[in-house]
Amino acid sequence: MSERPSSYTGIFKSTFLFGFVQVIRILVGVIKNKIVAILLGAEGMGIMGIMSNAMGLIKTGAGLGISQSAVRDVSEANGSGDRIKFSQIICITRKVVFFTSFLGLTITIILSSWLSNWGFGDNTYIVSFILLSIAVFFEIFVENQLAILKGMRQLKNLAKASVWGSVVGLITGIPLFFFMGGKGIVPSFIITSVSIYFVTRYYVNKIDYNKVQIPIKQVAKKALPMVKMGGALMITALLASLTAFIIAAFMRDEGGLQDVGYYSAGMTIITSYFGVIVNALMTDYYPRIAAVNYDNKKLAEELNRQSLVSLLLCCPIVVIFFILLPYFVIILYSEEFLPIVDFMKIAMFGTLITVISNQVDMILVAKFKTKLFLGISVFVRVLQVIISLILYKNFGLLGMGMTVLAMAIVHMVIMTISVYYFYRITFGKIFWIIALIVFFISILAVSVTTLSNLWIRFSFGTALFILSLFFLNFASKRYMEIDFVKLIKVKLHK
Secondary structure (H helix, E strand, O other), rough: OOOOHHHHHHHHHHHHHHHHHHHHHHHHHHHHHHHHHHHHHHHHHHHHHHHHHHHHHHHHHHOOOOOOOHHHHHHHHHHOOOOOHHHHHHHHHHHHHHHHHHHHHHHHHOOEEEEEEEEOOOOOOOOHHHHHHHHHHHHHHHHHHHHHHOOOOOOHHHHHHHHHHHHHHHHHHHHHHHHHHHHHHHHHHHHHHHHHHHHHHHHOOOOOOOOOOHHHHHHHHHHHHHHHHHHHHHHHHHHHHHHHHHHHHHHHHHHOOOHHHHHHHHHHHHHHHHHHHHHHHHHHHHHHHHHHHOOHHHHHHHHHHHHHHHHHHHHHHHHHHHHHHHHHHHOOOOOOOOOOOHHHHHHHHHHHHHHHHHHHHHHHHHOHHHHHHHHHHHHHHHHHHHHHHHHHHHHHHHHHHHHHHHHHHHOOOOHHHHHHHHHOOOOHHHHHHHHHHHHHHHHHHHHHHOOOOOOOHHHHHHHHHHHHHOOOOOOOOHHOOOOHHHHHHHHOOO
16 A cells, blocks of 8 residues: 555544534534423424524525535645635635625525415514524524635634534523523524634634735636535535425325335434534545645545545444444334334445445535536436335335435446546545445344344344454554554553
């Protein structure tokens, strides 16, 4: 292996760091939901859910995807060593961020009447949505400020901003429910978003750059590529939401609301469980490839490093997920939802493939291949709807698991062919060897779950989990010169 061990060490460190951040944020969310459920009941949770979904939709549209596309420009400028160029990009990004934040505020106010009627069936909440425009403004601003920290790869500051932002948001928002009850929902959204804004602003203001005066015309010209790529990412996100809506509507008509509930519950568990891993992996990966987007050889190296780390980390996590899956379902929902277990087992293999394929399509984002990226996204979503309808009609809920797996394979094939055709970027031999072993271990884990005897199942499952940990340490030692056992021993002796 020609790759430097330090490169792998950095990837592991950033992954564990942001894995911890994601866990903290999830815990904060769980605590908040629990308190709201106790104090406001199901009705209060419903009101918050509708308002949160409405805000999320507006943020996606008004944000123009800048929180992702800006990372590339900031990262590239930061890596160039040109202070003037870097300062210009930071100033341009902050101006664009203010525009998108103000756009979100304006759209929320304009649509307040429609949002109230759409969400609650009458005009009762028009004023509430007008006030929520303040929260939308600050939330878009926060996401884009974090993009600057990501682009500069200030990982510790980014982690601190994320953790402290979540904690401060919880501390400032929750007391309103105690004193105001349901009337505290809107003020809670506002105070939470403003609090998080000031926390992230503190860390962004520590960035050393020259405050450059740039004419509006030049800002518009320089920001155009950023907005184009961001627009493509925004459309992709909206397509995903539209696809989910069409599939859910078909399932409701064909199989009933119960199947829709089962499907939603299963996908929520998978996305939550692996969302921690994916977000942790991608937080530092995209800024790294964005900084070297002009060098295809370096891009190939980063892709192979990241993919190797992803597979090795996922291996023991997938095994424990399969073995304990029924218990996850019961704990998070109830025994009524156990029918989703078989569908989730199939979908899990698709998720494992998607973890890797997402890293490939980020190369197109780093390259700013807007039309190609958007074209593939549209094709994949249309195909997803067609395959979903066919497989659900013939196989029911199990067919939805097959759909996740089929679409993951299709996405992986399209993306790997695209980046190879345009840039000659491909996976190395070691990646494919590790991938085959990880999938073999995953298949063994699924086979173990079919054993009827509980003690035998857990015995084999535990043995397989230990084997996956040994494999993780063996492969990391051999290919990355990282010995996790040795590292743990050193930490324990400190």
